[in-house]
Amino acid sequence: MSSDYDATEFIDSDFQAAHKASFSAAASPAGNSNRAPSREEVDSKVAEKQQKLAELNRAREELERERASLEETRRRQIEFQTGRQEVMQNLTRALGLLEEAEFAARRDAEQMAKSLVDMREALAKVEASREENWTKEGFAIELTRGLTAIENARMEWNAARLKFPVLSGTVKEAAQAPEAAKAPEAFFSGRSFFELCKLGFALTWPLVLIALLALGAFLAVLLRHR
Numbered sequence: 616m617s618s619d620y621d622a623t624e625f626i627d628s629d630f631q632a633a634h635k636a637s638f639s640a641a642a643s644p645a646g647n648s649n650r651a652p653s654r655e656e657v658d659s660k661v662a663e664k665q666q667k668l669a670e671l672n673r674a675r676e677e678l679e680r681e682r683a684s685l686e687e688t689r690r691r692q693i694e695f696q697t698g699r700q701e702v703m704q705n706l707t708r709a710l711g712l713l714e715e716a717e718f719a720a721r722r723d724a725e726q727m728a729k730s731l732v733d734m735r736e737a738l739a740k741v742e743a744s745r746e747e748n749w750t751k752e753g754f755a756i757e758l759t760r761g762l763t764a765i766e767n768a769r770m771e772w773n774a775a776r777l778k779f780p781v782l783s784g785t786v787k788e789a790a791q792a793p794e795a796a797k798a799p800e801a802f803f804s805g806r807s808f809f810e811l812c813k814l815g816f817a818l819t820w821p822l823v824l825i826a827l828l829a830l831g832a833f834l835a836v837l838l839r840h841r
Contacts (some may be wrong), residue, residue, distance in 0.1 A: 677718045737768035
């Protein structure tokens with residue numbers, strides 16, 4: 616019986632091989648997670664981030680364009696709504712005023728046309744009444760008829776003057792009123808300061824004289840009571 620000791624009999628060779636392989640993998644640079652990044656890895660990451668930034672910039676520019684387009688659309692919508700409301704109000708008011716003015720003008724034109732016909736008839740009747748055509752037998756009748764024609768014509772004339780101010784000259788006077796209102800301005804325009812001072816003194820010296828007289832009378836009363 617042999618007494619020699621063989622240590623290799625109690626060693627698992629497969630386990631030792633697997634353990635050495637795992638230790639080698641953990642000790643290698645590829646499996647070390649705490650190692651510093653290489654230049655190539657940094658450059659790759661920088662390029663990746665730059666690409667993402669470029670994509671984000673393009674997306675931001677696209678959003679800016681869409682926002683500007685929406686802002687322009689909103690502005691045009693507001694302009695359309697406000698302009699539509701304003702134009703509708705102005706046109707509605709203008710139509711009402713013009714329709715009323717047209718109706719008044721048409722009524723005045725109809726009345727004027729009727730007055731023209733009546734005045735022409737009255738003028739024709741007055742012109743037809745001639746004394747040289749009267750006879751002795753019908754003198755009284757012709758005279759009464761002529762006076763009636765004249766009275767009717769006078770009534771037509773007075774009625775037309777009340778209806779149409781142009782026959783009384785009021786329209787012309789109303790047109791001349793603004794020119795009369797400008798008369799004071801024309802009076803003071805073109806005058807120097809010295810002339811205006813003299814004019815003011817000429818207008819106010821009576822008031823100054825009255826004030827001085829009143830002051831003198833007041834002082835005389837005070838001196839008399841002392």
